[in-house]
Amino acid sequence: xxxxSPVLSYALLSPVLILLGGALIGVLxxxxxxxxxxxxxxxxxxxxxxxxxxxxxxRIRGEESLTPxxxxxxxxxxxxxxxxxxxxxxxxxxxxxxxxxxFTPLPAALPGSAEEREAEQAGNQVTEVYPLTLFAVSGMMIxxxxxxxxxxxxxxxxxxLPLYLMAGLSRRRRLASQESALKYFLLGSFASAFFLFGAxxxxxxxxxxxxSGIQAAVVGGTGNDVLLLIGMSFLSIGLLxxxxxxxxxxxxxxxxxGAPTPITAFMAAATKVAAFGAMLRIYYTVFANAEWSWxxxxxxxxxxxxxxxxxxxxxxxxxxxxxxxxxxxxxGFLLSGIIALNKSGLDATIFYLFAYGIATVxxxxxxxxVRDSSGEVTDxxxxxxxxxxxxxxxxxFALFLLAFAxxxxxxxFIGKFSIFSAxxxxxxxAVVITGVLSSAIxxxxxxxxxxxxxxxxxxxxxxxxEVPSILTRATVVISAVITLVLGIYPxxxxxxxxxxxxxxx
Amino acid sequence: MDASNYLYISALLFTIGAVGVVxxxxxxxxxxxxxLMLNAANLSLVTFSRINGDLDxxxxxxxxxxxxxxxxxxxxxxxxxxxxxxxxxxxxxASLLKR
Numbered sequence: 001x002x003x004x005s006p007v008l009s010y011a012l013l014s015p016v017l018i019l020l021g022g023a024l025i026g027v028l029x030x031x032x033x034x035x036x037x038x039x040x041x042x043x044x045x046x047x048x049x050x051x052x053x054x055x056x057x058x059r060i061r062g063e064e065s066l067t068p069x070x071x072x073x074x075x076x077x078x079x080x081x082x083x084x085x086x087x088x089x090x091x092x093x094x095x096x097x098x099x100x101x102x103f104t105p106l107p108a109a110l111p112g113s114a115e116e117r118e119a120e121q122a123g124n125q126v127t128e129v130y131p132l133t134l135f136a137v138s139g140m141m142i143x144x145x146x147x148x149x150x151x152x153x154x155x156x157x158x159x160x161l162p163l164y165l166m167a168g169l170s171r172r173r174r175l176a177s178q179e180s181a182l183k184y185f186l187l188g189s190f191a192s193a194f195f196l197f198g199a200x201x202x203x204x205x206x207x208x209x210x211x212s213g214i215q216a217a218v219v220g221g222t223g224n225d226v227l228l229l230i231g232m233s234f235l236s237i238g239l240l241x242x243x244x245x246x247x248x249x250x251x252x253x254x255x256x257x258g259a260p261t262p263i264t265a266f267m268a269a270a271t272k273v274a275a276f277g278a279m280l281r282i283y284y285t286v287f288a289n290a291e292w293s294w295x296x297x298x299x300x301x302x303x304x305x306x307x308x309x310x311x312x313x314x315x316x317x318x319x320x321x322x323x324x325x326x327x328x329x330x331x332g333f334l335l336s337g338i339i340a341l342n343k344s345g346l347d348a349t350i351f352y353l354f355a356y357g358i359a360t361v362x363x364x365x366x367x368x369x370v371r372d373s374s375g376e377v378t379d380x381x382x383x384x385x386x387x388x389x390x391x392x393x394x395x396x397f398a399l400f401l402l403a404f405a406x407x408x409x410x411x412x413f414i415g416k417f418s419i420f421s422a423x424x425x426x427x428x429x430a431v432v433i434t435g436v437l438s439s440a441i442x443x444x445x446x447x448x449x450x451x452x453x454x455x456x457x458x459x460x461x462x463x464x465x466e467v468p469s470i471l472t473r474a475t476v477v478i479s480a481v482i483t484l485v486l487g488i489y490p491x492x493x494x495x496x497x498x499x500x501x502x503x504x505x
Numbered sequence: 506m507d508a509s510n511y512l513y514i515s516a517l518l519f520t521i522g523a524v525g526v527v528x529x530x531x532x533x534x535x536x537x538x539x540x541l542m543l544n545a546a547n548l549s550l551v552t553f554s555r556i557n558g559d560l561d562x563x564x565x566x567x568x569x570x571x572x573x574x575x576x577x578x579x580x581x582x583x584x585x586x587x588x589x590x591x592x593x594x595x596x597x598x599a600s601l602l603k604r
Binding site: 108109110111149150154157161164165170173174175176178179180181182183185186193194196197199200201203204207208209253254257258265296338351 | 512519522525530535536539542543546549550551552553556561562564565566573575580581582583584586587590600601602
């Protein structure tokens, strides 16, 4: 028996390899560096790793290869764009994660126990979040470039497992945080079991685990369509769960509310980009010729997500839950880019993902700033009059809300406009009409929050806006600048995306 | 014996697992049901591998086992943390986050 050694193009894989290397060094830092030095070492290491990976992604832009890793991965324009977006989002989220105020000093201690108090007095910090974040980011980087079912499944788990743990690390309201970790974990692995079962049936249908093999079987039409339909629907359940589309959304509000806010910011933005990146590749290439079977279902899911997300968000009194329901509505808007199934839909979805991800991180960054003596204040009633107390935080939050609502001169308008016009080109009129109507409903509750912050008298109940640390301020300012620039002068970015975004098969 | 019988068993196991996740209340039992679903998927993979006459499915089954082991580590860590702070592993007791 002969054994051929695999041929890897290290240059094209370098962003992922750098991240995994950085994460492993991070684990060693936990073991060998003194407690006092760890936070600064870990922060520098993580930031350096992410920056280096981003530089590598920039350098390999425009390169295309079907075989950077023996046909298991692919590097092309959309891959580079999605990876770049994930890295930029991760960098600005790391600034938020660096604020140790959010994480429990000793996750293993019982909430309220003596050990926990001792750890807090000793100034302990869970610096493990940095390597966990890097592992999650490397999973997210692999997920959209995977071209076989094994890589796809392993990447899905590598991105999910660290997030399950990080959701349980909150310093305040620890029981709620642990509860959100449990819910996220149980529902997440439930969804991955469906995903795996679907993958098994796709393999049974096509006799191949590579995307190209499955696509050939779909085009050839010789296989058993029952196997294809089972495989496709179960695989889609796993993906739709990750993006939080109705009816697989029930984890979203609880996890968004319970997890530490910096983790919520990172997870909400980066997971969505990674999962939609993978969905784009799967639906635009592998399943493209079976569109008769999935376009009606995905359209229905998009419509329900948009309507339910927007309607339920109106009733929320908690700002994190409100943003969670708004993210469900946005999952619906993004699905209309999948349904579009044309070049402009691909461009629009990638632009929307980037714009939405940045605005999400910025929005949650502002949420971390509004605090009283016992931690963050997320009750919207206590946000009254925030504009008078802290014009900086309130105007930044207003900008992000306007971007979510899709008001002109923010990134959200360009994103929504291009994604809906792409879906309209493909004849998805019902989805577009519902999308525009639910955008209008959504605008109502976004603007209600703005009115609450600026035109209502403040109540004196000890709610104050923390003076932001330099890193948190950087997150807010960078996100706000990107959101504005993408809204006022999007042409260079749109052109860049249009030039690059072509799937190779 | 016809290999498709194994597919029926695998579908049955998967259904038992999925129903278990929905109806059982103890987090550990729910978690065991999820493992049952993963193993049902493994059985399908191996059966399809036999039907198709190649090894890809069996390779994937190995990867699934490794991933399932990692999931156990993370999952039990979370469940033990919850049990220690609440003295209960029931998923119904965990209801601080309002519906």
